[in-house]
Amino acid sequence: MNKKKGNILVGNVVYIVLVLAFFAILFIFIANKSSATSLVEERTAKQVALMIDSAEPGTRITLNLNSVLDKREEGREVDDVIIITDNFVRVQLSDKSFYVYSFFNNVKVSYKIEGGFLTLDIR
Amino acid sequence: MNKKGDERVLSLYWFVMFVIISIGVVSGVYLFFSNQIDVRGAEASILGDRIVGCLVQNGILNEKLLEEMNSDNFEEKCRLILKDDSLEAYKDKSQFYIEVNADGKEFAVGDGSFKAFCGQEESKRNIPICVDKILIILNEDNEFKEFNILVAVRKVEQNAI
Secondary structure (H helix, E strand, O other), rough: OOOHHHHHHHEEEEHHHHHHHHHHHHHHEEEEHHHHHHHHHHHHHHEHHHHHHHHOOOOOEEEEEEEHHHOOOOOOOOHHOEEEEEOOEEEEOOOOOOOEEEEOOOEEEEEEEEEEEEEEOOO | HHHHHHHHHHHHHHHHHHHHHHHHHHHHHHHHHOOOOOOOOHHHHHHHHHHHHEEEEEEEEEEEEEEHOOOOOOOHOOOOOOOOOOOOHHOOOOOOOEEEEEEEEEEEEOOOOHHHHOOOOOOOOOEEEEEEEEEEEEEEOOEEEEEEEEEOOOOHHHHOE
16 A cells, blocks of 8 residues: 555656656757757847947947857957958857848047957047 | 535546647747847838938929939949848848838839738738838928938848748
């Protein structure tokens, strides 16, 4: 009788553990997918390009990039994460992927990344 | 004996239910995050504002600039670069269409075929996005004039697929 009760308890525990594992795996999958490197690259490139598009000459823009830089591949230099040349913004967080988006505002853009902040000087 | 059989059927039922939920959640998340961020509406609106800022200074239409402007010198006069080489597919095809109608003068820049898609954005995503701005502004003779700008941005590959 006692043995039977013990079996039921073990079964329930296993069942609860499996359910928790199932939801944990789903949660990890969603978290990974929502913070995927490629998504961050695309979002940052478009954000910077639109900021340049809407800026008047003489504007200085500072953007907090800490959450973006945290996603970069180990060993990747901060200066290589964002490259602005001609009328393109290129964001690359790993060797496997990068994202390029263009801006239409014909301005000279100088930029630097310091302390996790991107500073854009529009001239 | 029957109870054990019922439990097995119930376990199988739970297993099948978990599999169905997993497939649903995984495919939903995958579809949601594989969609690109569509910034064409914002881009077209900023471009429209920039053209207004180019032709209207201190609230008055710059008629001299408008008179000099045509589709060939538009980019230079308004300090714009409409050439987009960010994708191989964009190199031969303009991704913008701009139509300006101010004080009776009209000119257009870019791919005119995009105009046919304007107003159809609700039905499909993989077509250009249009922004139409209608303003009433003063000309140099202090008369109110209608200023109409239509901006269409394609960039489907980077925003809608």
